[in-house]
Amino acid sequence: MAEPSAHIVDVLPFGGPEKPLAYAVPAKLKGYVGPGALVRVPLLNRSRLGLVCEGLTEEIDPKRLKFVHDALYDDPVVTPDLLRLAQWLARYYAASLESVLETIVPAPVRAIMAPKTTRLLALAQRPAPEEMDALARRAPRQAELVKFLEQQSGPVPRGLLISRLKLTPGSCDALVKKGILKEVLQDEAREAYTDELAEDEALPTQEVTLTEEQAAAVADVEQSLEAREFRPHLIHGVTGSGKTEVYLRALERVVDEGGSVIFLVPEVALTPQTVGRLRSRLSKRGQKVVVWHSHLSAGERADGWMAMARGEARVVVGARSAIFAPLKDLRLIIVDEEHEPAYKQAESPRYHGRDVAVYRAMLCKAVCLLGSATPALESLYNVELKSYRLNRLSRRVDDRQLPTVHLVDMKREKLSSHGAATISNMLADKLLDRFEKQEQSILFLNRRGYSTRMICPECGYVAECPHCSVTLTYHRSDNRLKCHVCGYQERPTPRCPKCGCSKYRGVGFGTQRIEETVQKIIPRARIMRLDTDTMSKKHLFRKILSDFRTGKIDILVGTQMLAKGLDFPNVTLVGMVDADIALHVPDFRAAERTFQLLVQVAGRAGRGDKAGEVIVQTFMPHSPPIQYARRSDFEGFLEEELEQRREFHYPPFRHLVRHLFRGRNPEKVGFFAEQWSRRLEEHLEKLDHNVEIRGPVAAPLEKVKDTYRFHLWYFVGNVSKILPDIVALRKDFPMDEDIVDVLDVDPVDLV
Structure with missing residues (x-):
């Protein structure tokens, strides 16, 4: 038991009770066990991992307490503000404190990742000539391995020997057992800043002259940074207006002054250009960027986390979980595309990355920049309440014009084409025109697959998922019916499974059918599809974007991932194949989502020197969100939508x-x-x-x-x-x- 003068700490054991427990700290650990430290403590005759929370305020007799066994790291793994943030998250999102802390502290950090080792082989002794002759007769492959190692200056990785000499692992083990070879274990070096985005996304830095609106926004943000107070800013800028440059100017100032920055993006894999610009700008200052994403190995995650906890790294860019980065002296948090639903966590604790960013900025007395061309109504309402400062960027850089938007009424198109039309005559003509001019086009449809459902016109049978209340989508690329909710798959039948009718067929269309249709319209065009199906192949997404940027692809067909932060100067045409999908969702945000999507997708066109055009195909051309998006009338849409929300007391009013x-x-x-x-x-x-x-x-x-x-x-x-x-x-x-x-x-x- 503890001595009366022992230091007492509050520890939340993982996998234990939902409340912190008091433990005494032995003298040898006094400098290592403080708030945020990861420790091992005794609990129910077992040793458990725990996180040190704030100190106890009530009087406790130290003689009744058990000692902390050990501290896992020399430094705390979370900062004091993260501990306070964890308590707020647990209260606000109705989650257990343990689940919150498990979300904040990555599993590899809790597991204490041991260094990865490589097995090397080297000669233990040189066999006598007669031994080599006997070995060559009995086991020629083993003899070949020995001769190879005799020519080497040092140990060679075991896996490399097996692959290069086409050996079996048994050959190596046999020679080790005989004492001819010896095995050496070597720790592999891990680099906290190495990731798959590091190699080819560094962009050359260019001197950028700020527009008048950008300069005003930068000055306002710098004034907030100087005040060292909590100040949230909403950077509301049209697509192509240079919001990223405003972020980078603020980020550079904070880094130059010795502070730390968190840069949140909806999904790191979809914003390689932002990561590239960030790295290029900070490399001149000798600063490396930790990119926090799901493809990092467990060891890389552990190293990256501890690099931030020790103060070795002061900038992190990542998706929503990067908001929990243990950065010291945090002065700036940037939330790009703050309206994106991807910032909401689907599992407990079901936090919203944007809202957590604002709260953490308040705890740290930091500046929080929320940026978007189509801000969420909740953020705009906070501007109305004077809680957020508003910085407007109403013009594109270099005074580039916003794209011209054309609406195509698909009801009329269907009548004129005497059947179901997927690509209107106007869109087909524009695609052909851009192809002949060697300009690029993007076609957007937020529905993957070939046909949305299989239906029998005789008996009305529709193929449905046996596990979910949704229809199965036909994917022609691998001839499968798939459920987009649970992943169930089955092969389609040529006849109706219920009545045997031969007219059983697919109806509706997805990205696969659009890709096929456009290929028929322009046979010579190089067309590529980009959706979740293609994203499943590692690195293919980045390769497609790289090929599109270098002009190897003429037309890109994809889902909503194409609306997120992509900048291609040669894209002069964007076609939205079906603008009505989001309008039919039973959600009070349906109009807001439709408006945001239209504006974001349209913003991919005309970002270079050439003017852009947008073709919007819709069966509801007079729908308010479509009309407001066509005119880029954000104020008009905001006024109407807020009035409806106010009438029915929907968020942001409750x-x-x-x-x-x-x-x-x-x-x-x-x-x-x-x-x-x-x-x-x-x-x-x-x-x-x-x-x-x-x-x-x-x-x-x-x-x-x-x-x-x-x-x-x-x-x-x-x-x-x-x-x-x-x-x-x-x-x-x-x-x-x-x-x-x-x-x-x-x-x-x-x-």
């Missing part, structure tokens, strides 16, 4: 919490959801909370992976005030063990 129940028995799930709803209504009436409850009802996507889903909606004014009461009541509610329920605060997926 917070939304989704309570999802799921289980294998739909009747049981519905019953318990209903019982919970009644219990909650009674409880809230007693507390006099202003909460509106809607539901329970079956979710729009009712069945997913053989589980049925029901949900309730809670419309609340203050999440932090009301959610703890809901969570406390839930703990006492006798839920069936076959039913799983989750709370999702500020959800972006309502389906």
